[in-house]
Amino acid sequence: ICYKMLKKSDCSCIKRKAVTFVSVSIIALISSMAVGNMFFFLPTHDLRTCAAQFANVTPTALTPSNVTDILNITLLDESKPTICGPQSCHFPQYFTYSMVLSMLACAQFLGTSGFSKLILLLSQSVLYTLLVLLVNPTLFDNADLLNHATFEESVMIPLRLMSPFILMLFVAAVLMQGQQAELTARMDFLWNKQAAEEREEMVKKQAYNRKLIHNILPVDVAKYYLDKKEKNDDDLYCQSCECVAVMFATITNFSEFYMELDANNEGVECLRLLNEIIADFDNIISEPQFYQLEKIKTMGSTYMVSSGLNSATYDKENMSHISALAVFAMRLQDQLKFVNTHSFNNFKFRIGLNCGPVVAGVIGARKPQYDIWGNTVNVASRMDSTGIDDKIQVSEDVYNLLKTKGFDFVPRGFVPVKGKGTMMTYFLEGPRPNEEPTS
Ligand SMILES: Nc1ncnc2c1ncn2[C@@H]1O[C@H](COP(=O)(O)OP(=O)(O)OP(=O)(O)O)[C@@H](O)[C@H]1O
Missing domain, CATH: 1.20.1280 (Monooxygenase)
Structure with a gap:
């Protein structure tokens, strides 16, 4: 109560x-x-004195047995009244x-x-x-x-x-x-x-480690490693993906901007700006609307992203993961324009998109790296490397999947691609996403 x-x-x-x-x-x-x-x-009453009075002798003359005999009492019978008084x-x-x-x-x-x-x-x-x-x-x-x-x-x-x-x-x-x-x-x-402090510390460390693992690996891959009972470092994690979209986005003139001078702390200031740009891209990819996208890695000033790598993000029916990557590519362009305006730079941005089957997996026991491989990835990289500054070049496969989904495309024509002959490509022009770029 x-x-x-x-x-x-x-x-x-x-x-x-x-x-x-x-x-x-x-x-x-x-x-x-x-x-x-x-x-x-x-x-x-003192029993000895009482018995002495009764027997008319001095108390010291009586032994304990004499006393009990004279008074007729026993140790175990308390109830009987004695001549000295009640019980x-x-x-x-x-x-x-x-x-x-x-x-x-x-x-x-x-x-x-x-x-x-x-x-x-x-x-x-x-x-x-x-x-x-x-x-x-x-x-x-x-x-x-x-x-x-x-x-x-x-x-x-x-x-x-x-x-x-x-x-x-x-x-x-x-x-x-x-x-x-x-x-x-x-x-x-x-x-x-x-013990409570240590437990709290352990829980904090566990949460921190999980966060670190989730920063290195996609959520489902991290879960695979965390749930794995037998921790065998040599195990290969790989998965075939039916139809993913792959994007390579490169700041083409970053190498011109990067200089190691005393004035910019031996190039550190240039790297600081690149880091801020990449962090802005990371923030955009974290938005809920881009939940289907997975950042794969950065290579120099190239940002590589893929979408539809697992059952939670792959939309077989509507191919919404490919649309999401296309919208993301345009968001990155807007973001770099915003950076240019505010940092008084003139960074050029070139983006290539392709879609198709890939193999995804984790390579290495130490510093493991999640990556994707396959012809789809090679072609996506070529869409970037053969592209034009400030344009998003897409393969015919991407064009065919997105042309009915409200995107604006302009045909570029046939482009020579190393190892593939010539490929028909398109430029993705819009529509631009409404969102304001983040600062
Ligand atoms: N997982 C990946 N991560 C980054 N880049 C990749 C990946 N897979 C392929 N590429 C890039 O795709 C491009 C095309 O690869 P492909 O195998 O077709 O030709 P290559 O002869 O190996 O390339 P290159 O002539 O550029 O060295 C290469 O530049 C390669 O770096």
């Missing part, structure tokens, strides 16, 4: 108070049983045991610090000792006498002294056990804390 109705912190506070209340009640109850009962037997208590050591029980409850269940427990236990035992010694010591002396008479063995240490000694011994034991428990609890706490 508490957990349903209240906040967690309020609830644990109430729970703690309830536990303290119950513990204090138990301690008070058992202590009062121990201490309170002792008062029921007041006034207690008595023959086993006062049970008061001490009750006290030990109450102290045990105090030591075990009371939710306070070790020091306050020690103070409480000491005051309990001192109070009890005073009660034993001052209020009713005769009760304990009578018990000693009855024991002596029954077992015919003299009592070495009187019970009235033995009882406080037992309590002190118990306090010492509780103190030692408490210290040990506190030490263990502290160690447990520290170990738990350390």
Whole structure:
């Protein structure tokens, strides 16, 4: 009910108070049983004196057996009234045991610090000792006498002294056990804390590693390696893809821009600009509309992208992954124009597109690289290398698939392509995507 109705912190506070209340009640109850009962037997008559009076002798002249015989009492029969008075208590050591029980409850269940427990236990035992010694010591002396008479063995240490000694011994034991428990609890706490910190660190590292792997490999390929049970580095991952689109986009005059001079920190500033341009391209490819695209790699100032490499991104029906790559190519052109305007440069951009079957895979055990191979890739590269600055040259296959999808094409004519003879190619002119280029 508490957990349903209240906040967690309020609830644990109430729970703690309830536990303290119950513990204090138990301690008070058992202590009062121990201490309170002792008062029921007041006034207690000294059996030896009583028997001496009855026999009209001095108390020292009587042995314990004489006393029991004269008074006609036995250790085990407490109920019979004696000539000295009504029934008595023959086993006062049970008061001490009750006290030990109450102290045990105090030591075990009371939710306070070790020091306050020690103070409480000491005051309990001192109070009890005073009660034993001052209020009713005769009760304990009578018990000693009855024991002596029954077992015919003299009592070495009187019970009235033995009882406080037992309590002190118990306090010492509780103190030692408490210290040990506190030490263990502290160690447990520290170990738990350390374990929690290490677990948190491990989770963070795992997430970071996953992020790194996802930056190197496509999501499905990364999943293949992460889920793989047998970690064999030599395993080859490769997959045949039915119809993917491949793009090569090159900043053709970047080599003219790149110079190693003192003024540009030995070329570092040129590389910084190239890095910013590529990062802009990476940001565009991360947009949700380009989810079918996968960046393959950059080679110098060439950016290579493919689309439709897995079942999640390949659209067999509408070939939307090829349309998405065409739109992406135009976005890159717009982005580079934007960079030119703001960096007062005149970078030229040449793009080639092709589509068809490829083989995708990961090569190498160290620094593994995801790549695609096949004639489709070679031709896409040729579409770029034989293209014209600021144009997107596409193969006839791309043209045939996209001509009915609202794209504008201008035929370029037959282009000589190394190893292929001549190929009919087209320039993709539009329509331009509406989006503003990102800064
Ligand atoms: N996975 C790939 N990544 C980058 N470039 C590629 C890839 N596959 C092919 N190419 C490029 O495609 C182009 C055409 O390759 P092809 O095998 O037809 O001719 P090649 O004689 O090897 O090329 P080149 O004459 O340019 O050296 C090559 O320039 C090659 O670098």
